[in-house]
Amino acid sequence: MRTPLKQRLAAGAGILVLLLLPQLVQERYFLHIAVMAGIYTILTLSWNLLAGYTGQLNLGHAAFFGIGAYTSALVAIKLGISAWFGLLAGGLLAAFSGFLLGFPALRLSGPYLAITTIGFAEILRLVAINWVDLTRGSLGLSGVPLLSPISLGTWTIKFYYERDYYYVVLAAVLMTFFCIRCLTHSEFGVSLQALRDDEPGAQSIGINTSRYKLTVFTLSAFFAGIAGALFAHFARLVSPDTLSLHVTFDTLTMTMIGGLGTIAGPILGAVALTFLSEWLRALEDFFKMDVRLVLYGLLLILTILFMREGLVGLVRGITERFGSLPRSRNLGGDHD
Amino acid sequence: MESLFLQQTLNGLIIGSIYSLIAIGLTMIFGVMKISNFAHGDYAMVGAYTAVFLMAWIPGWMGWVGSVIAAAAVVGILGIVTERLVFRPLLNRWTDIDMIMVSIGLFILLENLAQLFFGATPRMISDPFRSATVSLGDISTSMLRLLCLVFSCLAIGVLQVFLNRSKLGIAIRATSQNRYAAQLMGIDISLIYIITFSVGAALAGVGGVLYGTIFAVHPLMGAMPTLKAFVVTILGGMGNLRGAIFGGFILGVAESLGGNYLAMEYQHAIGFCIIILVLLLRPSGLFSKRESA
Numbered sequence: 120m121r122t123p124l125k126q127r128l129a130a131g132a133g134i135l136v137l138l139l140l141p142q143l144v145q146e147r148y149f150l151h152i153a154v155m156a157g158i159y160t161i162l163t164l165s166w167n168l169l170a171g172y173t174g175q176l177n178l179g180h181a182a183f184f185g186i187g188a189y190t191s192a193l194v195a196i197k198l199g200i201s202a203w204f205g206l207l208a209g210g211l212l213a214a215f216s217g218f219l220l221g222f223p224a225l226r227l228s229g230p231y232l233a234i235t236t237i238g239f240a241e242i243l244r245l246v247a248i249n250w251v252d253l254t255r256g257s258l259g260l261s262g263v264p265l266l267s268p269i270s271l272g273t274w275t276i277k278f279y280y281e282r283d284y285y286y287v288v289l290a291a292v293l294m295t296f297f298c299i300r301c302l303t304h305s306e307f308g309v310s311l312q313a314l315r316d317d318e319p320g321a322q323s324i325g326i327n328t329s330r331y332k333l334t335v336f337t338l339s340a341f342f343a344g345i346a347g348a349l350f351a352h353f354a355r356l357v358s359p360d361t362l363s364l365h366v367t368f369d370t371l372t373m374t375m376i377g378g379l380g381t382i383a384g385p386i387l388g389a390v391a392l393t394f395l396s397e398w399l400r401a402l403e404d405f406f407k408m409d410v411r412l413v414l415y416g417l418l419l420i421l422t423i424l425f426m427r428e429g430l431v432g433l434v435r436g437i438t439e440r441f442g443s444l445p446r447s448r449n450l451g452g453d454h455d
Numbered sequence: 456m457e458s459l460f461l462q463q464t465l466n467g468l469i470i471g472s473i474y475s476l477i478a479i480g481l482t483m484i485f486g487v488m489k490i491s492n493f494a495h496g497d498y499a500m501v502g503a504y505t506a507v508f509l510m511a512w513i514p515g516w517m518g519w520v521g522s523v524i525a526a527a528a529v530v531g532i533l534g535i536v537t538e539r540l541v542f543r544p545l546l547n548r549w550t551d552i553d554m555i556m557v558s559i560g561l562f563i564l565l566e567n568l569a570q571l572f573f574g575a576t577p578r579m580i581s582d583p584f585r586s587a588t589v590s591l592g593d594i595s596t597s598m599l600r601l602l603c604l605v606f607s608c609l610a611i612g613v614l615q616v617f618l619n620r621s622k623l624g625i626a627i628r629a630t631s632q633n634r635y636a637a638q639l640m641g642i643d644i645s646l647i648y649i650i651t652f653s654v655g656a657a658l659a660g661v662g663g664v665l666y667g668t669i670f671a672v673h674p675l676m677g678a679m680p681t682l683k684a685f686v687v688t689i690l691g692g693m694g695n696l697r698g699a700i701f702g703g704f705i706l707g708v709a710e711s712l713g714g715n716y717l718a719m720e721y722q723h724a725i726g727f728c729i730i731i732l733v734l735l736l737r738p739s740g741l742f743s744k745r746e747s748a
Contacts, residue, residue, distance in 0.1 A: 226734075227734060230485075230551065230555060230685070230693065231689065233493075233555055234682075234689060237682065238728075239731075241723070241724065245720065245723060249720040364678065368559060368562075371556065372560070372563070412563055412567040412570075413564060413568055413571060416561065416562070417560075417564055419557075419559065419560030419563065420541060420561060420564065423545070423556055427553070
């Protein structure tokens, strides 16, 4: 499928703006939030690949995030080799665990899959808390090294400021985005949707559903692992909280509010909610209470009840009403 | 050695009875309405807070018994409200994923509303027996824990009688088996849904008081009963009441013995390991009659 020129231009312009953003807004606090939004975007995109395109409700996404974070941090701390290898190792180990988790998940769906995947993440969390020699238990691994500098001839790129991480995370987001977009716009993606909507039907026309599910589980886990590894080197602290249910629930809420099963939805949701919750944190002093998560819960419920298509559906509805864009217009690349 | 084993078994049975109580509500709601409610443990949390506030007002065992009843009432009403506002609009969409996700939304909402209103500090439900203990041979337990066991068994018994003997209970079971047939027999499905949901939630509320009596009461306590209740329902087969009762006791004893003989720190992982095995080997639960596929 070829992308229309107009859309390519829009995507190009979007990427350009994202590249220039740190030059336009130099405030470090803003860039910090932007990096977190990017990490969440990778999480939501990868979760959406499973839940949105295959209909597999994985509630153990935090497990992959945590595996990525711990692996990358431990590789850098214990082995002392470049953090970039740790990043890759984190992604690969997460992918491997996703592959393993994919096997029992093949036979399960709905609440059974949900509880099995939660169980997987919870078991790992208990391991992280109790294997004190390796993980330092509930204290977490602190002082995770920064990403090591890259030297190109005489020119050395150091990774120290938020701005540097912004570019690393942006690259990771774009990589994830294009991988998933290519995947879902190919025959593979169509097969996935067939599998989601009618599994026996998909099987009957010769789609090997088991292989598809395993592949998607592995890929989804890989990206989540990368997100975790990036988080480890950015936050420089990895605690068992990275494996907690709340990471999964945040991811889920963002994806749903953005729009499940679309490519723009997870991005929109992650960015909007990350910035919104930071903004609400500023209001906290005013209201003297933390309304952030109350709002998350409320928004999640309202989205499912009244706006099942999420923000993407809302945007699509508005553009349709004013008739400027045809319905088939894909809201791909131009939102971040 | 043997007395330790018996002691741990008793402890397991006490915790297990609470698990059963909470899980029965969950499995009932799933059986009748096909809702997997991840906010179920939060009903237990609300029940526990009801008890905390009532006990502050009426101390002693009168207050404790009163708070069990009050918790059932408060949470029953909360159940009706949430069913009406959150779950009912989705019932006709029939997608598992939406239902689970909306319940997760409710979970996040209730948990954080509780944190907002009740504060994050853990509270205790005061012991009406002033830590009196009962011993039988080598094993001993506190009066309070024994009362929990008695109370949850009583609640399970009353529920069994209600479901097996009363006309309404039979209607609930009929709806659980086949809602279309039940509708054709003139059963008001809408009413049955509300009653089931409210009774299921109320059971969780009572379970929450007992749970909070043994452990502590805090806004985030709901996650644990939710997960345990799901483990129990999957163990017994979702929608299977008898399975949930036995499943609760099995989980309680397995955790207690496993925590003692294997590893205390992995006590909470035991349930998950069991269900992963159960789902791999016998996906319809331990207590299902083998049905024709």
